[in-house]
Amino acid sequence: xxxxxxxxxxxxxxxxxxxxxxxxxxxxxxxxxxxxxxxxxxxxxxxxxxxxxxxxxxxxxxxxxxxxxxxxxxxxxxxxxxxxxxxxxxxxxxxxxxxxxxxxxxxxxxxxxxxxxxxxxxxxxxxxxxxxxxxxxxxxxxxxxxxxxxxxxxxxxxxxxxxxxxxxxxxxxxxxxxxxxxxxxxxxxxxxxxxxxxxxxxxxxxxxxxxxxxxxxxxxxxxxxxxxxxxxxxxxxxxxxxxxxx
Amino acid sequence: xxxxxxxxxxxxxxxxxxxxxxxxxxxxxxxxxxxxxxxxxxxxxxxxxxxxxxxxxxxxxxxxxxxxxxxxxxxxxxxxxxxxxxxxxxxxxxxxxxxxxxxxxxxxxxxxxxxxxxxxxxxxxxxxxxxxxxxxxxxxxxxxxxxxxxxxxxxxxxxxxxxxxxxxxxxxxxxxxxxxxxxxxxxxxxxxxxxxxxxxxxxxxxxxxxxxxxxxxxxxxxxxxxxxxxxxxxxxxxxxxxxxxxxxxxxxxxxxxxxxxxxxxxxxxxxxxxxxxx
Ligand SMILES: Nc1ncnc2c1ncn2[C@@H]1O[C@H](COP(=O)(O)OP(=O)(O)OP(=O)(O)O)[C@@H](O)[C@H]1O
Ligand SMILES: [Mg+2]
Numbered sequence: 001x002x003x004x005x006x007x008x009x010x011x012x013x014x015x016x017x018x019x020x021x022x023x024x025x026x027x028x029x030x031x032x033x034x035x036x037x038x039x040x041x042x043x044x045x046x047x048x049x050x051x052x053x054x055x056x057x058x059x060x061x062x063x064x065x066x067x068x069x070x071x072x073x074x075x076x077x078x079x080x081x082x083x084x085x086x087x088x089x090x091x092x093x094x095x096x097x098x099x100x101x102x103x104x105x106x107x108x109x110x111x112x113x114x115x116x117x118x119x120x121x122x123x124x125x126x127x128x129x130x131x132x133x134x135x136x137x138x139x140x141x142x143x144x145x146x147x148x149x150x151x152x153x154x155x156x157x158x159x160x161x162x163x164x165x166x167x168x169x170x171x172x173x174x175x176x177x178x179x180x181x182x183x184x185x186x187x188x189x190x191x192x193x194x195x196x197x198x199x200x201x202x203x204x205x206x207x208x209x210x211x212x213x214x215x216x217x218x219x220x221x222x223x224x225x226x227x228x229x230x231x232x233x234x235x236x237x238x239x240x241x242x243x244x245x246x
Numbered sequence: 247x248x249x250x251x252x253x254x255x256x257x258x259x260x261x262x263x264x265x266x267x268x269x270x271x272x273x274x275x276x277x278x279x280x281x282x283x284x285x286x287x288x289x290x291x292x293x294x295x296x297x298x299x300x301x302x303x304x305x306x307x308x309x310x311x312x313x314x315x316x317x318x319x320x321x322x323x324x325x326x327x328x329x330x331x332x333x334x335x336x337x338x339x340x341x342x343x344x345x346x347x348x349x350x351x352x353x354x355x356x357x358x359x360x361x362x363x364x365x366x367x368x369x370x371x372x373x374x375x376x377x378x379x380x381x382x383x384x385x386x387x388x389x390x391x392x393x394x395x396x397x398x399x400x401x402x403x404x405x406x407x408x409x410x411x412x413x414x415x416x417x418x419x420x421x422x423x424x425x426x427x428x429x430x431x432x433x434x435x436x437x438x439x440x441x442x443x444x445x446x447x448x449x450x451x452x453x454x455x456x457x458x459x460x461x462x463x464x465x466x467x468x469x470x471x472x473x474x475x476x477x478x479x480x481x482x483x484x485x486x487x488x489x490x491x492x493x494x495x496x497x498x499x500x501x502x503x504x505x506x507x508x509x510x511x512x513x514x515x516x517x518x519x520x521x522x523x524x
Contacts, residue, residue: 052393056304072304081395091390095408097489104404105394136489150390157394 003029004065005160005192006051006083011060013046020046022216024060028161028194033187035203035224036196038213039239044196047213048163051194052085081109084154088166090146092138092153098125099134102153110157117156124152128182144175148182155186162186164195200243204228212236256456264447271443272464278357278432278439279425282364286425287418289365290372293320294410295402297373298380320373327370333431336363340435360437364429368421375417379410412483419476423469440464 006028013021020043028034036044049055051062053069053076061068069079092101102121106112112120125131128148138146147167154162164183168176180202187193187206197203203210203224210227212220212235220233231237261268297320301313327335340359344352353359383406391401430441438446444461448454 054389054392056302072306077392077395077397079395080393085393087386087390087393089386091386091393093387093390093405095405095412105391105396108400108404109395132491133489134492137485140489153390153394 003031004063005030007063007066008051009061009063011047011050011062012058013043013050013055014058020216021050021057024218026211026218026221028192030160030192031190032209033191033193033207034195034209034211035207036194036211036213037198037200037203037239038219042213043216044213045165048085048165048194048196052080052083052163054085077109081105081157082160083163084157084159084161085163085165086147086150086154086167088170090138090143090150090170092146092150094138096137097134098130098136098138098141098149101138101149102156105153105157120158121152121156124155125149127155127185128152129178142175143171144178147171147175147179151179151182151186161192161194164193164197166196166198168197168199200228200240212239214239253456253459256453257460260447260451260453260456260460263451264443267443267447268440268460268464271438271440272468274438275426275429275440276468278360278364278429278437279422282361282368282429283418283422283425285361285365286368286372286421289369290374290376291407293323293369293373294376294380295407296320297377300398324370324373327367328374331431332363332367332428333434335367336360336432336435339363356435356437359435360429360432360439364425364432368425371421372414372418375414376410379414380406382413383409412480415476415480415483419473422472422476426468426472427465 004027008024008026011021011024012019024047036047038044046055050057053074057070061070063069064079064082068074069076093104096104099118099121102125103114103117106117106120107114122131122134125134128151130145130148130152133141133145133149138149141149151162151167167183168179171179176199180199183193183195183202184206195202195207205224207224209221210224211218212227212231212233214235220227220231220236227236228240231240296316299313299316301310336359339362340353344350380402387405387409388401391405396404429437429439432439433442433445436442441461444457448457451457
C-alpha cells in the first residue's frame with residue numbers, strides 16, 4: 001500500500017525497569033489526522049519521541065515507507081527531516097530571528113539556497129500569521145506566536161508527517177485558539193498529523209482517528225464519533241467521563 | 247606637597263630615559279595577553295566540544311571508549327593546569343624541555359614558550375567555562391534542532407555554540423584581564439613584559455616607587471580599556487532590544503487564506519488530489 005507512511009510494529013520502550021510502552025501497533029496513512037489521548041504518564045510523549053527517534057525503542061520496528069528506521073544503520077537526521085515535530089515548549093532557537101529559525105534547517109539539512117529557503121519560510125510564516133514578526137527573536141514574542149513559528153519551522157522542511165506533543169498545553173488559555181486554528185487548517189488541507197492532546201474538542205472535531213492510550217498500551221482506537229460517542233472499553237469511558245465533568 | 251613634586255620629577259625622569267622600554271613592555275604584555283586569551287578560548291572551545299559529544303548505550307564500544315578516554319584526558323589537563331601556579335608551569339616547561347630531551351631541544355624563542363604556557367593555562371580555565379556554557383543551553387533547543395534533522399555538529403555550530411559563547415563572554419573578559427596582569431610572572435623565564443621592565447629599570451635607577459607608580463597606571467589603563475571594550479562587545483552581541491514589524495498585506499495574516507500563486511507545494515498537490523477524488 002503506497003498510502004502507508006508509517007507502520008509501527010510491536011513497539012516497546014523501557015527506561016530501566018520502567019516499561020513505558022508495550023507492544024504498540026498502529027499505522028499512519030497519508031492524510032490521517034490522529035489524536036492521541038490518555039492520562040498523564042500513559043506514554044504518549046514517549047511514543048511520539050520514539051517515532052521521531054528522539055528515544056531509541058527497546059524493541060519493535062517503525063517502518064517508514066516499508067523501511068525499518070530503528071537500528072544503527074539508519075541515518076536518523078535524514079529520517080527526522082521527513083517527520084517534523086512540534087513540542088509543548090516550542091524549542092525555538094533563541095539566538096535566531098523568527099525567519100532564521102525557519103530557514104536554518106532548510107539550508108543546513110536540505111541544502112536549499114538561502115533565497116529559496118527564505119521564500120519557503122515566508123510562505124509558511126504567512127500561513128500561520130507570523131510574517132510581520134520575521135525580525136523578532138523568540139524572547140520577544142508570545143507563547144502562541146512562538147508555537148505558530150515552531151509549526152512554520154517544521155512545515156518549511158516539507159515533512160510528510162507532523163508530530164505534535166501537546167502543542168497548546170504550555171499556552172495561556174487565550175492563545176490556545178490561535179494555535180488550534182492553524183492546526184485545523186493544516187488538517188483540512190490534508191497534512192498528515194499525529195497530535196498528542198488534552199483538547200478533547202480538537203480530537204473530536206478535527207481528527208480522523210482517535211487513539212486512547214492507557215499505561216503504555218493502545219487501549220482503544222477508532223473514529224472520533226465512536227470513541228467519544230460509544231467507547232467500548234471501561235477505561236476509555238472512565239477517562240472521558242473525567243473530561244465531561246470538568 | 248614637596249613629596250608629590252619629587253615623585254612627579256622622578257617619574258618624568260624615568261619616562262624620559264626609559265619610555266621606549268616601558269612601551270615595549272606594555273606592548274608585549276598586551277599582545278601576549280590578547281593572543282593567549284584567544285588561543286586559550288580555542289583550546290577551551292575544543293575541549294568543551296569534545297567533552298560534550300553525546301554517546302549512548304547503543305553506540306559501539308570503540309566510540310564509547312574513545313569518548314570516555316577523551317573526557318578523562320581533558321579532566322586531567324584541567325586539573326593539572328588549573329591546580330598549579332602559572333609561574334611554576336612556566337619554569338617546568340621552559341627548563342623541562344631541554345632537560346627531558348638531553349638538551350637536544352630548547353625554546354629558541356622566549357615568545358614561543360610564553361605563548362605556550364599562558365595559552366595552555368587559559369585553555370584549562372576556558373574548558374570548564376565552555377562546558378558549562380554548552381550544558382546551560384536548555385536541551386529543548388537541541389531537540390528542536392534534532393527534530394528538523396540537524397546533526398549534532400550542525401546543532402552545535404548554529405544553535406548551541408553561539409549562545410554558549412555569548413553566555414561565557416564575561417568569563418572570557420575576566421580571563422583577558424587576569425592574563426594582562428598575570429603574564430607578569432613570565433619575567434621568571436626572562437620574557438620582557440611590562441613588569442620585567444620595572445625590574446630592569448629599578449636595577450639601575452633604584453627608583454622603586456616612581457617606577458611602580460608608572461606600572462600601576464599602565465596596568466590599570468590596560469584593564470579598564472579592556473573591560474570597556476568587552477562591555478561594548480556584549481551589548482553588540484545582544485542586538486537591539488526591539489524589532490521592526492515587517493510590512494505585509496494585512497489580508498495575508500489569517501491562517502490558511504494565503505496561497506503563493508507562483509509555486510506548487512505540498513498543499514497544492516493535496517488540493518489537486520481532492521479535486522480528482524470528487
Ligand atoms: N527520559 C526518561 N527517563 C525515565 N523515565 C521516563 C523518561 N521519559 C519518560 N519517562 C517515564 O515514562 C512514563 C511515560 O511518560 P510520558 O512522558 O510518555 O507520558 P505522557 O503520556 O506524555 O504524559 P503527559 O500527559 O504528562 O505528558 C512516565 O512514567 C515517565 O516517568
Ligand atoms: Mg507528554
